[in-house]
Amino acid sequence: MAPYDDERIALFLDYENLAIGARDALGGLAFDFKPIGDALAERGRVVSRRAYADWSMFDDDRRMLTRNHVELIEIPQRMGAVRKNAADIKMAVDAIELAFERSYITTFVICTGDSDFTPLVHKLRELNKRVIGVGVKASTSNLLPPACDEFLFYDRLEGVEARDTTSDAKSTPAVDDEHDSGLDDLERLITTTVSGIQRSGGDSVLASTLKRALLRKDPTFSEADYGFRAFGELLRHLESHDVLDLSEGPAKGDPVLALASNPGEQEAFEVLVAVVKDLQGKNGGPVLSGLKNQVRKRLPGFSEKRFGYGGFLQFCKAAQTRGLIELTWDDQISDYLVRLG
Numbered sequence: 001m002a003p004y005d006d007e008r009i010a011l012f013l014d015y016e017n018l019a020i021g022a023r024d025a026l027g028g029l030a031f032d033f034k035p036i037g038d039a040l041a042e043r044g045r046v047v048s049r050r051a052y053a054d055w056s057m058f059d060d061d062r063r064m065l066t067r068n069h070v071e072l073i074e075i076p077q078r079m080g081a082v083r084k085n086a087a088d089i090k091m092a093v094d095a096i097e098l099a100f101e102r103s104y105i106t107t108f109v110i111c112t113g114d115s116d117f118t119p120l121v122h123k124l125r126e127l128n129k130r131v132i133g134v135g136v137k138a139s140t141s142n143l144l145p146p147a148c149d150e151f152l153f154y155d156r157l158e159g160v161e162a163r164d165t166t167s168d169a170k171s172t173p174a175v176d177d178e179h180d181s182g183l184d185d186l187e188r189l190i191t192t193t194v195s196g197i198q199r200s201g202g203d204s205v206l207a208s209t210l211k212r213a214l215l216r217k218d219p220t221f222s223e224a225d226y227g228f229r230a231f232g233e234l235l236r237h238l239e240s241h242d243v244l245d246l247s248e249g250p251a252k253g254d255p256v257l258a259l260a261s262n263p264g265e266q267e268a269f270e271v272l273v274a275v276v277k278d279l280q281g282k283n284g285g286p287v288l289s290g291l292k293n294q295v296r297k298r299l300p301g302f303s304e305k306r307f308g309y310g311g312f313l314q315f316c317k318a319a320q321t322r323g324l325i326e327l328t329w330d331d332q333i334s335d336y337l338v339r340l341g
Contacts, residue, residue, distance in 0.1 A: 006212065007044025007107045007130070010098055011036075012091050013070070014112035015053035019061060021113055021139035022154060031061060033068045035157035036111065036134055041216030042196040043132070044107060050094065052087045092120045099127050106130060110148075113140030121147040150200075158192060158310040186226055187243050188305040193217070194244070194259055195308035205257045206249055207235055265307045271299045272316070273324050276338050285339035288316065288327070 019031040040046050049070040055062050062072060073094075075087040095108060108124050110117055113135030121131050121144070133148040137155050145151035154160060193213050197205050211231050214221045228234040232253065238244045242262060246255040275294045279286035286294075292312045296302045304315035316338065319325045323341045330337050 008105050009040055009044045009046045009107045009109055009132075010048040010095070010102070010105045011040065011046055011050065011070075011109045012095055012111065013049075013051040014087060014091060014110075014114060014117070015051045015058065015061070015065075016087065017112045017114050017139070018134070018136065018154065019053075019058065021136035025136050025138035026155060026160070029160075032159070033065055033070065035159040036152075036154070037068060038159065038217050039134075039152055039157050039196070040109060040132075042193060042213050043200050045216065046109075047105065048098065048102075050091075052091045088114070088116050092117065095120060096123065099124060099129055107132060109134060111135070113144065115141035115143040118143050118147045125149070156311065156313065158196070158305075183226060184306075187238065187241075188303060189214070189217075190238065191243065191259060191308040192305050192310055194257055196310065199310075206254050207231065207257060208254050210257060259308045262307055268295070268299060268302060268304075268307065268315075269319050269322065269324055271295055271302070272319055273340065274298070276325055276340055280339060285326075285337050287330075287333060288313065288336040288338055291316075291338060 022029060022031045037046070049068070050073055051065055051070050052073045052075055054075050055072055056076075065072060073090065075090060095110070098105060099108070107130040109132045110121060111134040118141075121133070124131050125147075130149045131147075133144055133151040134154055135144065135151070137153040140151075140153070190210070194205050194210060197209060197213060223229075223231050223234040226234065228237065232255075235244060235246060235255070235257070239246050239260070242260045245258045245260045247258070249256045272291075272295055275291065275298065276285060279291075279294070292302075292304075304312050307315070309315040309318065313336070316325065316327060316336075320327050320341065325341050326339045328337045328339070329335075
């Protein structure tokens with residue numbers, strides 16, 4: 001077997017900052033580790049996962065993290081001590097220690113929005129380590145993201161959607177259509193993974209790179225479960241259905257992949273424009289929240305993931321790039337206003 005040439009990642013979670021920030025900013029949504037795990041799977045191999053907190057405060061979360069193979073570091077509340085500072089210091093010391101003791105680790109992921117970790121980020125980069133930050137947008141200091149090589153807002157990761165309390169959201173299910181077949185789900189998984197690898201810096205995506213990313217997202221993944229005898233057969237099936245384009249790669253049997261131009265994408269953009277046109281009034285355009293449900297009413301089965309977009313906001317930004325709509329952030333309503341381009 002050829003040796004892996006992926007990034008080797010060490011993950012550190014300032015759990016109280018991240019979990020409470022997510023719940024406060026996302027309408028009480030419980031923190032879920034899977035979106036972070038999936039995003040990192042597209043970037044490399046996570047070889048160490050540690051989370052720091054007083055776990056007596058997070059019983060349900062503790063079980064969820066354990067299922068995701070995260071090592072729980074206990075930071076108990078002591079009389080006269082400040083728990084936050086204790087967690088920050090322990091996490092920083094462990095990260096620096098790992099940087100010296102495990103030279104093969106190339107990337108450190110610091111999950112927090114706390115600017116107190118900025119010196120740690122600077123020190124890790126001085127040690128020639130790549131640093132990725134992860135935090136909730138509303139509770140992330142403006143000082144932290146510029147210090148990192150890459151910063152991911154938890155709110156924008158694939159699979160994270162704030163609870164929509166509007167009446168429209170209550171009347172229409174917010175989840176993807178349950179009637180989609182397993183192959184439809186597989187298409188969405190592959191298109192979002194390919195686009196995720198491309199966004200994280202991969203100019204070209206090899207079939208072998210895609211397969212490793214899929215296995216990092218789901219170690220039980222097997223193309224045989226979908227009726228294919230080999231991964232290459234699955235890729236050729238997706239090419240025949242205009243999901244992927246395959247071209248010759250540097251090694252035989254390892255083609256270069258690209259997302260195929262999808263005629264259904266243009267139809268989806270046209271429906272989005274029609275919805276915005278109908279909802280746009282004299283006082284401005286509709287807000288982004290709830291707009292996806294309106295699109296689904298006119299285009300049943302719509303999912304931006306079918307076209308390789310990680311979320312509906314990304315799909316709308318693609319429409320904006322094409323001059324179809326305009327997105328304007330409104331601080332008063334903490335949402336985007338959408339108007340015709």
